[in-house]
Amino acid sequence: MIPWVFLRAGEYPSGSELFSLAPSFLSPAETAYLGTLRFPRRRDDWLAGRWAAKRLLAALQPAGQPFIATEYALMRSPSGAPILHHLGRPLPYSLSLSHRAGAVFCACCPLPGVALGVDLEWVEERHPAFYQDYFTLAEQAFAAKAEPNAPAVWFTLLWSAKEAVLKSLGLGLSVDPRRIEISADPHAWQALHRQASASVWQIVTVQTRGLPVDAPLSLWAQRRGDFVLTCALNAKGPAELAPDEHPIQP
Ligand SMILES: CC(C)(COP(=O)(O)OP(=O)(O)OC[C@H]1O[C@@H](n2cnc3c(N)ncnc32)[C@H](O)[C@@H]1OP(=O)(O)O)[C@@H](O)C(=O)NCCC(=O)NCCS
Structure with a gap:
């Protein structure tokens, strides 16, 4: 199965709320990247994508194992495709996301070698x-x-x-x-x-x-x-x- 989430505006924190919450869910590398985003709409979309991705990863975490959102980073490859890291090491999961009209859709494929969009x-x-x-x-x-x-x-x-x-x-x-x-x-x-x-x-x-x-x-x-x-x-x-x-x- 391919786990996925779809969140409409109002089903997750607003852009300004996500900005305030950023230290609780962004990794240091993501925090540094956030500082480079100048346009509010792009910043809101980017934050919403990281929020949805980490909520999805948290939901997939085996019971009893704590999920520490700041240990995970969804970084950008040279093509723009997202790459998931844990404590600085790439994970063999393909994760993809999309934003539109204040909503965000994110899915994750845990099969090594299979890429998802x-x-x-x-x-x-x-x-x-x-x-x-x-x-x-x-x-x-x-x-x-x-x-x-x-x-x-x-x-x-x-x-x-x-x-x-x-x-x-x-x-x-x-x-x-x-x-x-x-x-x-x-x-x-x-x-x-x-x-x-x-x-x-x-x-x-x-x-x-x-x-x-x-x-x-x-x-x-x-x-x-x-x-x-x-x-x-x-x-x-x-x-x-x-x-x-x-x-x-x-
Ligand atoms: C990937 C692309 C089709 C996304 O289009 P979009 O409808 O504007 O945006 P969406 O919200 O659906 O998707 C954006 C997400 O796609 C992902 N993405 C970007 N480039 C990607 C690529 N080459 N492969 C896979 N995923 C990609 C990213 O996760 C991005 O979100 P993030 O930056 O917040 O992490 C488009 O941005 C693109 O082709 N970019 C690369 C090529 C480019 O920049 N060409 C110059 C424009 S003329």
Whole structure:
């Protein structure tokens, strides 16, 4: 199972509260990095990501073993991908996070050698140029004719899935997103639309073309109200690897 958490604004401390709480949950290396962040919104998002990641790690700690948040550091690799350290040593867990509209989504894959990418998006209309520039013709055709007729929902799902895949491959938006083509059984997409309040993961199909890194991929998506959550693994996992929401203490 892939443990994950999704926290909306109001379900975790605000930016100014997190800033005050920072000494209780940031490692010294993270505290030094925080000092370099100049823009309040970026600082709030960055703090929210560390807060969610450490709440998730605390919830995963075996019973009876204390979790000392300041011993863990979620640092930035040269590509921007997060790397988890404990007392200065990298841990063989892949952790990924995403922030959007005051919410934060974080997941962790404890299997060595398997990298994970997650993404969180808010369903919204975007400029038509965005659809033309970043989606393959097949994806554009799908979003235009999928039922129910809600292109913003479908494009948001497709976009989020691409970002999750690019993160799981450690590439981010350094490559053309059209090299990743997302598709799924139309009934599965309709189920995603219907299940906006049921929070059910659906398997999504992905094909990649000419990427510098090739890997068999697993991909899931779900809707939570007007949010879309996606989770990708750079491996074909057994069914038991599917995401599994982890309850955390506030
Ligand atoms: C990774 C990327 C797709 C994230 O996009 P986003 O929707 O703006 O932001 P999200 O909140 O969903 O994700 C941000 C998190 O992704 C992670 N991330 C960043 N780069 C990553 C990469 N190359 N691989 C995997 N994860 C990455 C980080 O954990 C980051 O959060 P943090 O900085 O607080 O730790 C995008 O920022 C990117 O591609 N960055 C690298 C390439 C770049 O900077 N290109 C120049 C821009 S033109």
